Amino acid sequence: xxxxxxxxxxxxxxxxxxxxxxxxxxxSGVPAYIAPxxxxxxxxxxxxxxxxxxxxxxxxxxxxxxxxxxxxxAVFFAILFAYAKFVRMAYFPVVLxxxxxxxxxxxxxxxxxxxxxxxxKIIIAAIICFFPTLVNMLxxxxxxxxxxxxxxxxxxATRFETFLRLHLxxxxxxxxxxxxxxxxxxxxxxxxxxxxxxxxGLGALIIQATxxxxxxxxxxxxxxxxxxxxxxxxxxALAERWVMRGWSK
Amino acid sequence: xxxxxxxxxxxxLQVGYRNGxxxxxxxxxVDLTVPTGEFLTILGPSGCGKSTLLRVIANLLDPLxxxxxxLGGAPExxxxxxxxxxxxxxxxxxxxxxxxxxxxxxxxxxGHQAQPLSDSRVAEIxxxxxxxxxxxxxxxxxxxxxxxxxxxxxxxxxxxDILLMDEPFGALDEITRDRLNDELLSIWRDTGxxxxxxxxxxxxxxxxxxxxxxxxxxxxxxxxxxxxxxIKTETNACKREDPAIVAEIAAQRELLARAS
Numbered sequence: 001x002x003x004x005x006x007x008x009x010x011x012x013x014x015x016x017x018x019x020x021x022x023x024x025x026x027x028s029g030v031p032a033y034i035a036p037x038x039x040x041x042x043x044x045x046x047x048x049x050x051x052x053x054x055x056x057x058x059x060x061x062x063x064x065x066x067x068x069x070x071x072x073x074a075v076f077f078a079i080l081f082a083y084a085k086f087v088r089m090a091y092f093p094v095v096l097x098x099x100x101x102x103x104x105x106x107x108x109x110x111x112x113x114x115x116x117x118x119x120x121k122i123i124i125a126a127i128i129c130f131f132p133t134l135v136n137m138l139x140x141x142x143x144x145x146x147x148x149x150x151x152x153x154x155x156x157a158t159r160f161e162t163f164l165r166l167h168l169x170x171x172x173x174x175x176x177x178x179x180x181x182x183x184x185x186x187x188x189x190x191x192x193x194x195x196x197x198x199x200x201g202l203g204a205l206i207i208q209a210t211x212x213x214x215x216x217x218x219x220x221x222x223x224x225x226x227x228x229x230x231x232x233x234x235x236x237a238l239a240e241r242w243v244m245r246g247w248s249k
Numbered sequence: 250x251x252x253x254x255x256x257x258x259x260x261x262l263q264v265g266y267r268n269g270x271x272x273x274x275x276x277x278x279v280d281l282t283v284p285t286g287e288f289l290t291i292l293g294p295s296g297c298g299k300s301t302l303l304r305v306i307a308n309l310l311d312p313l314x315x316x317x318x319x320l321g322g323a324p325e326x327x328x329x330x331x332x333x334x335x336x337x338x339x340x341x342x343x344x345x346x347x348x349x350x351x352x353x354x355x356x357x358x359x360g361h362q363a364q365p366l367s368d369s370r371v372a373e374i375x376x377x378x379x380x381x382x383x384x385x386x387x388x389x390x391x392x393x394x395x396x397x398x399x400x401x402x403x404x405x406x407x408x409x410d411i412l413l414m415d416e417p418f419g420a421l422d423e424i425t426r427d428r429l430n431d432e433l434l435s436i437w438r439d440t441g442x443x444x445x446x447x448x449x450x451x452x453x454x455x456x457x458x459x460x461x462x463x464x465x466x467x468x469x470x471x472x473x474x475x476x477x478x479x480i481k482t483e484t485n486a487c488k489r490e491d492p493a494i495v496a497e498i499a500a501q502r503e504l505l506a507r508a509s
Binding site: 145147148150151152153154155156157158161162165166169172244247 | 304307309328329331333334335337338339341343344345354355357358359360362363387389
């Protein structure tokens with residue numbers, strides 16, 4: 001398949017679905033308050049750009065901060081658990097238990113503790129990112145082959161050298177695969193936090209638009225939050241390509 | 250070159266592994282003296298302990314019993330002073346490091362043992378292994394044979410006295426294996442290293458070794474230690490189709506078949 005076809009095929013797919021939505025859905029009798037047409041949704045971005053932007057910025061800030069702190073903490077604890085066996089044996093089951101608590105059940109408690117500001121949303125986004133990255137990173141740090149371990153022992157590598165030159169690079173593919181997943185979950189975390197208690201942010205906008213039957217605003221908020229995930233994903237993909245250059249050449 | 254006359258000396262050596270408090274012996278009663286500069290091949294069926302023996306010499310594993318000395322001292326001293334180099338069956342190149350970076354690995358890990366490598370030394374080893382032009386490639390861009398060349402270059406770069414090779418060409422096709430056998434012999438002649446080469450290929454063991462040590466399994470033991478110098482030239486050269494070599498291969502095959 002040619003390069004042009006590879007690029008054009010998904011564009012064709014998306015455009016055809018949008019065209020069908022634009023022209024066929026109104027004919028099917030679905031009311032506009034349930035599914036407004038794509039042009040009506042996109043017009044919100046131009047006619048009410050201030051509203052979208054003023055709600056986009058808090059959500060983006062919360063998702064980015066949650067993504068950063070959640071993954072940073074996960075990497076830190078993965079390294080701790082990988083090298084401190086007793087700490088892993090003592091606390092990994094606690095972390096496993098903590099992960100079984102649904103984030104929706106946990107969110108009101110976090111809001112109760114930290115109030116209605118940005119902090120609880122950042123914490124919720126961070127928690128939702130934390131566990132998958134912790135588990136993947138821990139597995140990645142332990143994924144060196146027996147021969148690789150022997151090679152480093154043969155060279156009398158110190159523990160820190162083995163970590164830096166073997167275990168850390170070995171963990172990168174798994175770390176990046178969980179970071180890619182976390183780009184979507186961080187946004188989910190921020191929006192869930194806003195649902196429970198916030199007067200601004202895309203989550204708050206979604207709730208307000210739903211109760212006011214402003215479906216064009218509701219759909220525009222969904223598109224904006226999806227764009228946020230895509231932008232985060234693209235940033236992670238770029239970082240991955242730069243860090244892992246050479247691996248898959 | 251080492252000043253020691255004996256590279257490896259083992260007396261009543263027992264090798265195996267520990268499983269909790271239990272010790273599982275794989276190979277026992279190993280009496281072996283390898284003079285410095287010798288090319289010894291170690292042949293045997295799977296599970297006879299040939300790789301385990303190599304790991305004990307390399308100090309990657311402790312012996313279960315008996316005595317072992319490497320270059321007149323403990324295997325750990327030889328390993329820590331980089332007197333022993335190890336080549337694994339699967340090359341064990343780090344995929345995130347280029348050919349040059351993989352070869353330079355011994356210079357960046359090993360605490361105070363990691364000595365900086367001069368560019369001229371690295372260029373020399375790249376030339377010796379025929380890796381010129383491949384320095385910036387990554388392992389995924391190399392053929393199996395090229396990967397093993399890089400692994401050998403990495404093991405040789407900080408000039409060990411003893412090279413321990415654990416079935417390094419076991420996963421390669423026959424043509425590549427034959428070519429690398431000839432290259433290895435040439436490196437051995439040029440550098441004068443002691444080489445202990447583990448293989449399960451009878452042809453390879455006879456072709457490469459000045460001596461061949463045949464191990465049997467269940468229980469693991471030395472079946473035979475044969476000097477091959479009488480059927481080779483002074484420089485350990487021979488032709489694969491030479492009747493004496495062919496006869497030796499047949500004899501070793503029969504020995505292994507009888508023992509298993």
